[in-house]
Amino acid sequence: MLKKKIRTLIDAHKDLGWVLEPSAKAIMKAQGLDIPEFVLTNSFEKAEQFLKKIKGPVVAKAVSRKILHKTEYQAVVTGITTSRRLKKEMERLQGLEGCEAVLVEEMVQGLELIVGAKNDFQFGPVVVLGIGGTSVEIYNDTAIRMAPLKPGDVFSMVDSLKAKALLSGYRGRDGVNMEVLTNTLVRFSHLIMALEKDMDSLDLNPVICTKDRCIIADARIILKKA
Amino acid sequence: MELKYLFKPSTMAVIGVSTSQDNHPANVIYTKNNLRYPVKTFPVNPKGGMLHREKLYRSIADIEESIDMAVIAVRAEFVPKVMEDCIQKGVKGAVIVSGGFAEAGNVVLQQRLTDMARAADFPFVGPNCLGIYAPDHVDTFFLPGERIIRPKKGNVGFISQSGGVLVDQMVKFAGQGIGVSLAVSIGNKAFLRETDMLDWFAGDIETKVIAFYVEGFEKGEGRLFIQKAEQCGKPVVILKAGKSKKGMEAVSSHTASLAGDYRVFSDIMKQHCVAEADNEYELTSFCEALSCFQKGIQGNIGVLSLSGGHGVIAVDACELHGMTVPRLDPRTMETIREKVSPEIRNIISLGNPLDLTGSSVDNDIVTAATHLARDKGIECLLALLIPYSPGVSADIGAKLSQVARNEDKPMIAYVPNEEKYRIIIEGFELNDIPVASSVDGAVLMAKALKRCRPC
Known part of the structure; x- marks a missing residue:
């Protein structure tokens, strides 16, 4: 069963056909998944306050019903550390087509994974886990499992990736917290089971994993055509 | 839904028998069952008359006895009427051999059959299929008996979307000495589908392995x-066709199904311990191994050979198929060294693979197998037996089978598939130890045990 909050958010996007990032993230949060700290605003002052509070780089993104693929519109700016750059980029983002507000988030560093879901014709909701980054489509290093997942499924998914060494910590880098990753994927798999009738596909890309957390840096839910 | 009368009928009507063409599918089916199987068979043709001095019934209704199963081999457009007659008569199921349904674009006609059958709780196999082969019981394949090679009765249940693949697989099973409990070509699967067959085989005490060819x-x-595969508690093997783009196109024209996304299929089979065979050779090897052993392994193999080269080939193949050939416990090696004949003590290669050399005799092989099996790191033994070795006796198969049973570890043998070595092969096979005809084949059998391990 879907939580009431999630149902409301999904229904509010039926006409659009996909769920705007802040709502998609609110859905993930309601499911118990980890999302970055953020402020959703059109006010530079609020955004600046947030930047000062975070004390680290932030990401700014345009939230627009017209922009599904944000990178194509250069609607994402990463690594903002100064008020000056924040102001300049906010103004630019606000000028993009249909921009309703700017999402300013803490920028997290770690291993980028892709967590996805699709409604398979033969098997229903399935979960996909892969190494993120721009080369993901070239290597196609992914593992697919039928939802819902058991914790053991997550271990076998990671184990079947060619790049599994990256997750256990490679050349002195921190590995991924397997307990948190397992929890994330299992909860995610239950969410997509509950969304079977609503979703066409769902992408968490990237999910940034560190030795402590798995943070959903972007989320996109494509709904089934009515 | 009761399928017992369909798969194990005592009486059967073959509808559509021709009075003029003796090679008509219905005639072939009628003749072979009438002459060679215990099922009591009745031929039906609306014209009536005689066929080979036996009475032809004008309609199934005219048969005085009750009928368990009907084989329907009439033109597609007449099938609904014939099915209606069968339902009226109280027949308990049918095999619809006729083609000309969904595969030929006649989706509506096929749906009509499905709807009628659902309403009457009348299970049927097909249409567009060869139907069923239950060894020593009934055979609805419309292939003359003298043309086909039939496997003996055994414990593999086999279900195929393609009749041709089914018959071909029967030849392969027979060649490897694999027996079947029931083989069903389900064709367009308009009523009975793979999932129904899983239900049937789960409850069938004669079946220990369930294998599928699925498009x-x-x-x-x-x-x-x-x-259902998870619930049934028996190993399930599957061969999927329509993996490539061209293959997927071919599938939709064959039986009008969609091939689906293969990556998803394959990963999910792995996730749920359904042993996916990559090709028909694996399918045969998997069925043979699992018909003897139904318990899965993690993949730790002990290799015993009488030749260094065979051991190396086996190790390479194990590695290729994702299995491990672990180091032996030093105590295992010490015990084996102590117990083998003094003549070979200093020439054997102690390790994994274990090479006893061509100078070893039966006792050495039995001793080494026993202690390999007792090593806690080994889950399955490959016994690579080259029978031309002078110290190997004709009894080695039977002797090694005893070891596997006593030590309760799966063992897979390799013996060249030659008539001359039949006694050794049977020594294994009659004692439930699978025998491969190549080293690679033996490794594929071990892979079957790994693929169906409980996760």
């Missing part, structure tokens, strides 16, 4: 298949 599932059906 595609319906919407959501893959999930149901997985759930």
Whole structure:
């Protein structure tokens, strides 16, 4: 069963056909998944306050019903550390087509994974886990499992990736917290089971994993055509 | 839904027998069952008359006895009427051999059959299929008996979307000495589908392994298949066709199903311990291994050979197929060294693979196998036996089978498939130890045990 909050958010996007990032993230949060700290605003002052509070780089993104693929519109700016750059980029983002507000988030560093879901014709909701980054489509290093997942499924998914060494910590880098990753994927798999009738596909890309957390840096839910 | 009368009929009507063409499918089916199987068979043709001095019934209704199963081999457009007659008569199921339904674009006609059958709780196999082969019981394949090679009665249940693949697989099973409990070509699967067959085989005490040739599932059906495969508690083997783009196109024209996304299929089979065979050779090897051993392994193999080269080939193949050939416990090696004949003590290669050399005799092989089996790191033994070795006796198969049973570890043998060595092969096979005809084949059998391990 879907939580009431999630149902409301999904229904509010039926006409659009996909769920705007802040709502998609609110859905993930309601499911118990980890999302970055953020402020959703059109006010530079609020955004600046947030930047000062975070004390680290932030990401700014345009939230627009017209922009599904944000990178194509250069609607994402990463690594903002100064008020000056924040102001300049906010103004630019606000000028993009249909921009309703700017999402300013803490920028997290770690291993980028892709967590996805699709409604398979033969098997229903399935979960996909892969190494993120721009080369993901070239290597196609992914593992697919039928939802819902058991914790053991997550271990076998990671184990079947060619790049599994990256997750256990490679050349002195921190590995991924397997307990948190397992929890994330299992909860995610239950969410997509509950969304079977609503979703066409769902992408968490990237999910940034560190030795402590798995943070959903972007989320996109494509709904089934009515 | 009761399928026992369909798969194990005492009486059968063959509808559509021709008075003029003796090679008509219905005639072939009628003749072979009438002459060679215990099922009591009645021929039906609306014209009536005689066929080979036996009475032809004008309609199934005219048969005085009750009928368990009907084989329907009439033109597609007449099938609904014939099915109606069968339902009226109280027949308990049918095999519809006739083609000309969904595969030829006649989806509506096929749906009509399905709807009628559902309403009457009348299970049928097909249409567009060869139907069923139950060894020593009934055979609805419309292939003359003298043309086909039939496997003996055994414990493999086999279900195929393609009749041709089924018959071909029967030849392969027979060649490897694999027996079947029931083989069903389900064709367009308009009523009985893979999931129903899983239900049947789960409850069938004669079946220990369930194998499928599948081209595609319906919407959501893959999930149901997985759930039933997990519940049935018997190893399930599957060969999927329509993996490539061209293959997927071919599937939709063959039996009008969709092939689906292969990556998803394959990963999910792995997730749920359904042993996916990559090709027909694996399918045969998997069925043979699992008909003897139904318990899965993690993949730690002990290799015993009488030749260094065979050991190396086996190790390479194990590695290729994702299995491990672990180091032996030093105590295992010490015990084996102590107990083998003094003549070979200093020439054997102690390790994994274990090479006893061509100078070893039966006792050495039995001793080494026993202690390899007792090593805690070994889950399955490959016994690579080259029978031309002078110290190997004709009894080695039977002797090694005893070791596997006593030590309760699966063992897979390799013996060249030659008539001359038949006694050794039977020594294994009659004692439930599978025998491969190549080293690679033996490794594929071990892979079957790994693929169906409980996760």
